[in-house]
Amino acid sequence: MSITLTLADWGSLFLHFISLSLLAVGGAITTAPDIHRYLVDDMHWLSDTQFTSSIALAQGAPGPNVMFIALMGWNVGLNAGGGLAAGWPAVSLALWGVLITMVGIMIPSATLTFVATQWAHRNREMLAVKAFKSGMAPIVIALLIATGWLLTGNHENPVRDWPLWALTAATTVLVWKTKTHLLWLLAAGALLGGFGLV
Amino acid sequence: MSATHAPRSKTDLFMSFTWLALQGFGGVLTVVQRELVEKKKWLTQDEFLEDWAVAQILPGPNVVNLALMIGGRAFGLPGALAALSGLLLAPLVLVLLLAAAVAGVADTPVAQGMLRGMGAVSAGLIAAVGIKLLSALKNNPMGILTCIGIGALTFLAIGLLRLPLAWVLLSLGPLASVWAAHCIKQRGAP
Numbered sequence: 001m002s003i004t005l006t007l008a009d010w011g012s013l014f015l016h017f018i019s020l021s022l023l024a025v026g027g028a029i030t031t032a033p034d035i036h037r038y039l040v041d042d043m044h045w046l047s048d049t050q051f052t053s054s055i056a057l058a059q060g061a062p063g064p065n066v067m068f069i070a071l072m073g074w075n076v077g078l079n080a081g082g083g084l085a086a087g088w089p090a091v092s093l094a095l096w097g098v099l100i101t102m103v104g105i106m107i108p109s110a111t112l113t114f115v116a117t118q119w120a121h122r123n124r125e126m127l128a129v130k131a132f133k134s135g136m137a138p139i140v141i142a143l144l145i146a147t148g149w150l151l152t153g154n155h156e157n158p159v160r161d162w163p164l165w166a167l168t169a170a171t172t173v174l175v176w177k178t179k180t181h182l183l184w185l186l187a188a189g190a191l192l193g194g195f196g197l198v
Numbered sequence: 199m200s201a202t203h204a205p206r207s208k209t210d211l212f213m214s215f216t217w218l219a220l221q222g223f224g225g226v227l228t229v230v231q232r233e234l235v236e237k238k239k240w241l242t243q244d245e246f247l248e249d250w251a252v253a254q255i256l257p258g259p260n261v262v263n264l265a266l267m268i269g270g271r272a273f274g275l276p277g278a279l280a281a282l283s284g285l286l287l288a289p290l291v292l293v294l295l296l297a298a299a300v301a302g303v304a305d306t307p308v309a310q311g312m313l314r315g316m317g318a319v320s321a322g323l324i325a326a327v328g329i330k331l332l333s334a335l336k337n338n339p340m341g342i343l344t345c346i347g348i349g350a351l352t353f354l355a356i357g358l359l360r361l362p363l364a365w366v367l368l369s370l371g372p373l374a375s376v377w378a379a380h381c382i383k384q385r386g387a388p
Contacts, residue, residue: 131378147328188315198314
């Protein structure tokens, strides 16, 4: 897909990730549904496929899963530059997208963490700290499940897409009940998909 | 009892977190625990659990928060930045190379199929982490039923109604925290 981004658009992209940063309680992945709403549904800067494959690639690569945000910035930049085929101008815009999104998502939460850490460490028995943790727990858990749900919900044709749903369900059960290494599961998904079985 | 070892230098922090990040496929928690507690002995098991709890309370990726805490405690802001860049730099380069490599063949049906398959698996991975954590709610001071209610409400708002995350967190979050404080006080009362 190909899109046009003005300077103001880049600004609002940056501000959106800045604003999401402090909401990312329980990990960056809990902001995925909101990023989907903003980038895919509202702004049309990213396709549904690009959104899902950004998360899939980040899960398949080593490192913190916050890398999915770098990939989304990369894809938005590529779309703005006319795709990888357009060469270096598109790659520079893609790297610019990585910088905008990663710095945006990192700066507020990293600053808060650095400043608040000593305080929270000294006050870990304090009521407010305990209450916040207990109160947020069910919300954080529901956000994770909602993210899994939204990622499967992209396949809107049940007759054609039921194998994908089955694969998601099977993965959920395997990860939940066994200690199977996540890489094996991703490799199995890639194989099944590569052979056109899902 | 405190840990027997500490990071030797900012380079040590950078290299240790790079090595840790490159091993962490999905389940980073287990890698962090094995490297920092068992191998490097920078933290005792108890210290690790406390730090991990705080890292989870604060917004931002848990491992990133942990890196900032450990680096910051050892060498202040430069230490925090060394640990953070170690954690992010190598994986960032790798994931972008991977994306570029995939993009070259992304239009072929095989690559599209592989990404579809991996997408379905990662949806399952994320949902499973959520389901695994459900068991932690048993010890929640608000009680399991209230927790399920709050969780169902969150799922409804985000997963089905697709409301903005900020609305949900800023409305349900404070309500749940205040209620949790009330429950903790009640439980603590003789």
